Amino acid sequence: MKDTVGNDAATYSKSVTLMKDTIPPALTTVEYKDGKIVATFTEDISASGNTSIMLIDQKTGVSTPITLRNGVNATFANNTLTISQVLPNGDYQLRLSANTVVDKAARPNANQLATMYFSVTNNVSNDTVRPVVVGVTNTPVNPGVSPGVEQTATFTAVDDESGINLVTVQDINNYTWDGKALPYGSYVTTNFAGTSDKATNVVVTVHVPSSEIKETKTALFTVNNIRDNAGNILAAPGKGNVTFVSGANPELIAARVGASNNSLVLTFSEAVLGVDAKDFLVSINQVAVPTSALGPVQPSYTDNTYGTTIWGSIAVNVDINGDKKDVVYLDTDGISGYSYGDLVLEVLSRDTNRTNSLNTYSINLLDNKIYDLRVRLVRDASSPVQNRQGNEAKFNTDVYVNKY
Numbered sequence: 001m002k003d004t005v006g007n008d009a010a011t012y013s014k015s016v017t018l019m020k021d022t023i024p025p026a027l028t029t030v031e032y033k034d035g036k037i038v039a040t041f042t043e044d045i046s047a048s049g050n051t052s053i054m055l056i057d058q059k060t061g062v063s064t065p066i067t068l069r070n071g072v073n074a075t076f077a078n079n080t081l082t083i084s085q086v087l088p089n090g091d092y093q094l095r096l097s098a099n100t101v102v103d104k105a106a107r108p109n110a111n112q113l114a115t116m117y118f119s120v121t122n123n124v125s126n127d128t129v130r131p132v133v134v135g136v137t138n139t140p141v142n143p144g145v146s147p148g149v150e151q152t153a154t155f156t157a158v159d160d161e162s163g164i165n166l167v168t169v170q171d172i173n174n175y176t177w178d179g180k181a182l183p184y185g186s187y188v189t190t191n192f193a194g195t196s197d198k199a200t201n202v203v204v205t206v207h208v209p210s211s212e213i214k215e216t217k218t219a220l221f222t223v224n225n226i227r228d229n230a231g232n233i234l235a236a237p238g239k240g241n242v243t244f245v246s247g248a249n250p251e252l253i254a255a256r257v258g259a260s261n262n263s264l265v266l267t268f269s270e271a272v273l274g275v276d277a278k279d280f281l282v283s284i285n286q287v288a289v290p291t292s293a294l295g296p297v298q299p300s301y302t303d304n305t306y307g308t309t310i311w312g313s314i315a316v317n318v319d320i321n322g323d324k325k326d327v328v329y330l331d332t333d334g335i336s337g338y339s340y341g342d343l344v345l346e347v348l349s350r351d352t353n354r355t356n357s358l359n360t361y362s363i364n365l366l367d368n369k370i371y372d373l374r375v376r377l378v379r380d381a382s383s384p385v386q387n388r389q390g391n392e393a394k395f396n397t398d399v400y401v402n403k404y
């Protein structure tokens with residue numbers, strides 16, 4: 001070999017020892033760019049036998065299996081493996097099983113199981129526009145219709161630039177109804193346009209358990225703290241009137257002796273319908289008061305409260321304690337009129353102006369003879385006590401009458 005001016009080039013040889021490559025390719029970095037996971041290795045690689053890899057969301061623990069399809073969602077080029085996968089912002093773990101890639105050695109070496117963490121920050125930096133919430137509302141359950149297990153409120157969250165941050169939508173603490181946090185068991189579902197990392201229009205349904213709604217009410221439902229993916233927050237809370245109906249069973253919660261000493265005052269947990277004397281079983285000293293002795297049950301001026309009276313019967317000139325007396329009694333023994341087994345409540349001096357009569361004498365309920373006075377709400381099939389939604393009351397629990 002000569003150069004252009006005719007000098008011989010020095011000839012030389014060099015002996016090269018080819019070392020056999022027994023070192024497998026190892027993962028060095030993982031990063032996320034433009035909707036792709038880019039995994040870099042210590043040397044050039046090709047696809048190998050395993051095609052199943054796994055992503056784990058470090059916050060939620062939710063795992064996402066990915067099947068690598070070479071040339072479809074996965075590219076093996078030089079020392080990188082590029083996987084197309086749309087991911088919302090967050091921290092992830094890539095788990096690469098053994099034998100996913102091999103090196104270029106004559107006898108290829110496969111990778112060993114490798115895991116590596118990486119973060120996803122989608123490009124949102126140029127969004128300075130706040131998201132908005134519109135259409136906070138619901139379709140109330142019709143009066144007289146039982147509300148079912150849950151009721152819902154809806155709204156729409158809109159952010160055209162970076163999209164709504166769906167984590168802020170899922171946070172149940174961002175909602176209130178009637179000025180209070182939503183009851184335990186409430187949850188959120190969504191339907192959105194766009195991808196989960198850029199949801200530009202999100203229809204949100206907030207589900208509330210009916211059993212936790214103790215009173216039917218139309219009240220303000222507020223939506224706070226919703227953000228877009230650039231961190232911009234709502235300029236003002238979303239607000240709208242939402243009606244939730246009581247899914248609770250009304251209860252007889254209190255009974256007391258009224259101011260006149262002979263009336264019973266009965267209080268329910270909420271407004272109820274169908275209340276009459278047939279709904280109550282009153283007992284004195286553990287003896288049932290006959291229904292005929294219970295006066296009409298009438299609503300009071302106070303909310304959810306009713307009043308009634310227990311009427312005693314009069315028997316004149318009867319033998320009692322070895323004497324002849326007039327007595328006030330309740331006809332409780334099943335034998336019509338005054339008889340031996342009846343419950344005597346008061347013993348009166350004889351009075352010739354008095355006559356035998358049924359359910360005419362208003363009993364002093366504070367009398368010491370009455371040591372046990374209770375009321376039980378029972379189910380009257382003709383008109384069971386129920387609230388305006390038709391939820392029947394809790395029946396058959398004794399309420400002790402507060403005498404003072």
Ligand SMILES: [Ca+2]
Pocket residue numbers: 021022023024025043103104105109
């Ligand atoms: Ca190697």
Ligand SMILES: [Ca+2]
Pocket residue numbers: 127128129130131159160161162163228230232
């Ligand atoms: Ca925005």
Ligand SMILES: [Ca+2]
Pocket residue numbers: 331332333334335336337338339340342
């Ligand atoms: Ca009798």
Ligand SMILES: [Ca+2]
Pocket residue numbers: 274275276278279380382383384385
């Ligand atoms: Ca009734």
